[in-house]
Amino acid sequence: MFDPTLAARRFGTGQATGLRLPTDAESMMRALKAPDAAAQTWPVPVFSEHLSELKALRDLGAAKRKASPGEAAKAADQALRSARRKFRRHRVHGARQFLARGAFAEDGFRERLTWFWSDHFTAATRVPGLRSIGAAYIEEAIRPNITGRFAELLWAVVTHPMMLVYLDQHVSAGPSTKLGKRRGRGLNENLAREILELHTLGVKGQYRQEDVRALAELLTGLTVKQGEGFMFRAAMAEPGPERILGKTYGGGAPKLAHIRLAIEDLAAHPDTAQHLAQKLAVHFVSDTPDPALTAYMADQFLKSGGDLMALYAALLEHPGAWSPVPRNAVPPFDFLVSSIRALTVPERAIETLSPKDLQRGFFAPLQVMGQPWLQPDGPDGFSENDGAWVTPQGLAGRISWAMTMPSRLLGKLPDPRDFVLSALGPEADPRTVFAAQAAENRAEGIGLVLMSPRFQRR
Amino acid sequence: MDRRVFLKSSLVGCSLAASPLLTPVSFAAAPWDTRLVVIILRGGMDGLDAVRPVGDKNFASVRQRVMREDGPDLNGFYALHPALSPLMPLWKAGELSMAQAVSTPYRDKRSHFDGQDILEAGTPDLNGQGVRDGWLNRLLQNVPGVTAETSFAIGREALLITKGKAPVSEWSPDARLNLSPQAEQLLGLISEADPAIHSAMDEALRIAQLVDFAKEDAEQAKAMAAMDTAMESAMTQTGRAGRGEHVDIARFAALRLREETRIATFSLGGWDTHRNQATSLATALGRLSETILTLKAGLGSVWEKTAVLAMTEFGRTVRENGTAGTDHGTGGAMFMAGGAVRGRQVLGTWPGLDEADLYAGRDLMPTRDVRSYAAWAMRDLMGIEKSTLERAIFPGLEMGAQPQVIL
Numbered sequence: 036m037f038d039p040t041l042a043a044r045r046f047g048t049g050q051a052t053g054l055r056l057p058t059d060a061e062s063m064m065r066a067l068k069a070p071d072a073a074a075q076t077w078p079v080p081v082f083s084e085h086l087s088e089l090k091a092l093r094d095l096g097a098a099k100r101k102a103s104p105g106e107a108a109k110a111a112d113q114a115l116r117s118a119r120r121k122f123r124r125h126r127v128h129g130a131r132q133f134l135a136r137g138a139f140a141e142d143g144f145r146e147r148l149t150w151f152w153s154d155h156f157t158a159a160t161r162v163p164g165l166r167s168i169g170a171a172y173i174e175e176a177i178r179p180n181i182t183g184r185f186a187e188l189l190w191a192v193v194t195h196p197m198m199l200v201y202l203d204q205h206v207s208a209g210p211s212t213k214l215g216k217r218r219g220r221g222l223n224e225n226l227a228r229e230i231l232e233l234h235t236l237g238v239k240g241q242y243r244q245e246d247v248r249a250l251a252e253l254l255t256g257l258t259v260k261q262g263e264g265f266m267f268r269a270a271m272a273e274p275g276p277e278r279i280l281g282k283t284y285g286g287g288a289p290k291l292a293h294i295r296l297a298i299e300d301l302a303a304h305p306d307t308a309q310h311l312a313q314k315l316a317v318h319f320v321s322d323t324p325d326p327a328l329t330a331y332m333a334d335q336f337l338k339s340g341g342d343l344m345a346l347y348a349a350l351l352e353h354p355g356a357w358s359p360v361p362r363n364a365v366p367p368f369d370f371l372v373s374s375i376r377a378l379t380v381p382e383r384a385i386e387t388l389s390p391k392d393l394q395r396g397f398f399a400p401l402q403v404m405g406q407p408w409l410q411p412d413g414p415d416g417f418s419e420n421d422g423a424w425v426t427p428q429g430l431a432g433r434i435s436w437a438m439t440m441p442s443r444l445l446g447k448l449p450d451p452r453d454f455v456l457s458a459l460g461p462e463a464d465p466r467t468v469f470a471a472q473a474a475e476n477r478a479e480g481i482g483l484v485l486m487s488p489r490f491q492r493r
Numbered sequence: 494m495d496r497r498v499f500l501k502s503s504l505v506g507c508s509l510a511a512s513p514l515l516t517p518v519s520f521a522a523a524p525w526d527t528r529l530v531v532i533i534l535r536g537g538m539d540g541l542d543a544v545r546p547v548g549d550k551n552f553a554s555v556r557q558r559v560m561r562e563d564g565p566d567l568n569g570f571y572a573l574h575p576a577l578s579p580l581m582p583l584w585k586a587g588e589l590s591m592a593q594a595v596s597t598p599y600r601d602k603r604s605h606f607d608g609q610d611i612l613e614a615g616t617p618d619l620n621g622q623g624v625r626d627g628w629l630n631r632l633l634q635n636v637p638g639v640t641a642e643t644s645f646a647i648g649r650e651a652l653l654i655t656k657g658k659a660p661v662s663e664w665s666p667d668a669r670l671n672l673s674p675q676a677e678q679l680l681g682l683i684s685e686a687d688p689a690i691h692s693a694m695d696e697a698l699r700i701a702q703l704v705d706f707a708k709e710d711a712e713q714a715k716a717m718a719a720m721d722t723a724m725e726s727a728m729t730q731t732g733r734a735g736r737g738e739h740v741d742i743a744r745f746a747a748l749r750l751r752e753e754t755r756i757a758t759f760s761l762g763g764w765d766t767h768r769n770q771a772t773s774l775a776t777a778l779g780r781l782s783e784t785i786l787t788l789k790a791g792l793g794s795v796w797e798k799t800a801v802l803a804m805t806e807f808g809r810t811v812r813e814n815g816t817a818g819t820d821h822g823t824g825g826a827m828f829m830a831g832g833a834v835r836g837r838q839v840l841g842t843w844p845g846l847d848e849a850d851l852y853a854g855r856d857l858m859p860t861r862d863v864r865s866y867a868a869w870a871m872r873d874l875m876g877i878e879k880s881t882l883e884r885a886i887f888p889g890l891e892m893g894a895q896p897q898v899i900l
Contacts, residue, residue, distance in 0.1 A: 427700055428649060438676070466682050
């Protein structure tokens with residue numbers, strides 16, 4: 036059952052000298068209920084704070100297109116470029132803060148849950164501008180909602196400009212509306228399908244193409260207004276009613292409340308409970324979790340009326356979550372975070388990372404390891420399958436990072452013979468202990484400890 | 494005392510000599526001499542827009558907004574998407590063909606992720622259990638003399654299509670590994686108790702020996718220069734330079750295929766064109782075309798014995814959606830390129846676009862299993878028995894009549 040070191044690794048971001056380990060499941064839940072200290076200590080601006088900047092970027096783009104050739108065009112181009120460059124710094128800032136929270140916050144469980152839900156609700160748009168503020172979407176739609184009802188989290192996501200743009204909902208118009216009949220406008224089923232397939236019921240859930248289509252029609256009206264963010268535009272909304280999974284929604288004048296109702300029902304669907312329980316257990320425990328664990332989690336979630344805290348508590352209190360043998364491979368981002376944590380890199384070293392340092396030591400390595408920062412290939416996010424991470428090319432990326440980056444972050448490396456004990460604790464196995472002292476130099480000794488299976492799995 | 498001697502002689506419970514990390518790279522004669530490249534187009538390529546049935550009476554009316562300009566004519570009935578114009582010299586040289594109205598056995602739920610799993614597994618369904626291995630791996634399981642060099646899965650993602658018992662090399666062109674011999678040995682030692690990590694590390698070190706990165710970088714620079722010349726016409730047509738991850742992958746694949754490697758596979762994304770398809774599909778097709786041209790340029794004379802198959806998880810809706818794009822559908826298209834391919838043909842029975850011709854009233858009706866073309870290609874390229882193809886590699890497939898994919 037509960038084991039503090041295991042808890043810190045499996046449900047947190049790892050252990051480190053000087054940071055307290057969780058004492059029991061209740062204390063982990065208490066920390067989660069308490070105010071979000073890490074968000075205050077390492078703040079990230081929310082998406083809405085960028086709206087005026089986004090609008091300014093758009094205006095600069097328009098000005099550039101309108102500028103008469105010659106000096107004016109050159110000046111407009113310069114202004115746009117410099118604004119874009121400045122805007123891209125938000126990506127660097129977001130990454131730095133996410134790293135710092137994971138590496139230094141006491142409550143690693145909150146960070147892990149934030150990352151889990153951020154991936155579950157992937158909105159990895161390639162739209163320039165929006166691409167730089169993925170962290171701001173997470174900060175606004177995900178992080179504040181991970182300790183409440185799942186319906187609230189889902190609602191925050193499906194009404195968020197980032198998701199609406201990513202899955203094309205903002206341009207989807209009801210086919211029988213005046214707008215929808217215009218050339219180039221009409222229905223788009225992208226978001227509706229992914230809500231059913233990925234966000235709620237799961238692909239094994241009991242929905243059909245007709246449900247996708249009906250939900251797509253119901254979702255029309257959810258859109259984005261330049262400079263102001265989310266809005267419900269009734270003129271785009273298909274007049275109801277819509278029949279989804281056997282229940283009728285809407286009818287009469289289109290209202291945001293009709294959509295809300297459907298989202299509430301989808302969030303509370305038994306298939307959703309099963310899907311979320313399975314995914315969470317796979318993420319935290321093992322690729323093949325104990326069916327008793329997932330059944331218990333789904334049951335507790337449904338009984339609580341869709342409360343995420345009940346889902347997490349069920350996970351932490353079930354013996355199926357505490358197998359002492361670490362099974363899951365640590366994904367690349369989590370590996371970097373737990374390495375920095377274990378190395379007790381000073382906070383200042385992370386705060387002062389330049390954009391170039393981050394590119395070399397963070398963005399580029401994550402890409403080689405197979406997990407480009409907040410940019411999975413599709414709306415299904417990064418793989419939950421260990422096989423996706425334990426690949427030759429991925430491990431080559433990890434080995435290179437483990438052997439070179441710690442000394443860049445720390446200046447002077449700890450003695451590998453001490454580090455092997457502080458990083459792995461009682462889990463340190465004789466082979467790694469031996470390797471740490473047999474290495475040719477400190478950098479390789481540290482790298483070997485970070486590459487040991489005990490550090491690579493949790 | 495020399496550390497390595499110590500390491501070998503006295504370590505309790507660990508036998509370094511038995512570690513696969515010390516096994517030298519072995520070269521064996523490849524089981525055949527032809528080359529196969531399989532490209533997975535992730536996201537559902539719109540086959541109707543890529544290989545346009547402009548001769549169909551309904552086509553112009555169902556596709557009004559996604560087609561911004563006409564592309565080159567193929568045979569009077571079909572025309573190519575304009576972004577694929579750089580491939581026209583291949584078509585004319587008899588090195589490019591397509592198959593229209595193909596699909597995997599996957600139906601109705603239209604999930605990318607299940608669709609791709611079925612495409613790569615090569616099975617009729619997912620059996621509810623998740624698939625164990627991919628069809629390229631089962632191919633390798635059924636031929637003698639296969640080594641890890643025979644097949645390369647390229648890119649950062651782990652591909653299901655090559656997953657399985659037979660050895661396959663995996664690498665990403667941007668991965669580098671330079672370690673001291675001591676660190677290599679110790680990595681082998683610490684991972685001994687974890688077979689999955691151990692074997693992936695072993696593979697990483699083996700490939701790091703196989704691929705001389707300094708030489709690789711020089712070769713790539715050279716290939717890049719050659720490519721730039723070869724692609725000048727392409728670039729003027731698409732207005733884009735041949736740069737990017739897809740080009741790196743294709744170049745790496747070509748370098749491997751010039752050596753021991755017989756099969757290379759990788760994926761290209763960007764096909765999920767729900768919106769502004771005129772722009773987004775042009776980008777994706779431009780990449781596909783650059784990828785094929787890079788392979789050709791990089792392979793040199795090996796191109797003559799190469800077949801490239803590009804396939805996708807499903808096609809898209811026949812009618813455009815409301816946002817100048819298309820949604821997930823069923824029947825789609827497939828590309829075949831290379832000197833070993835019988836070119837200048839659009840294969841497949843055209844199902845028509847009348848309301849009654851469509852699948853579920855919305856999608857192009859598939860008229861042939863996409864696996865059948867892949868199966869015939871493998872039979873004619875490598876001499877794989879039909880019975881092996883229909884039972885082991887693509888279980889449940891009936892290959893049907895010979896479509897003449899390969900010369």
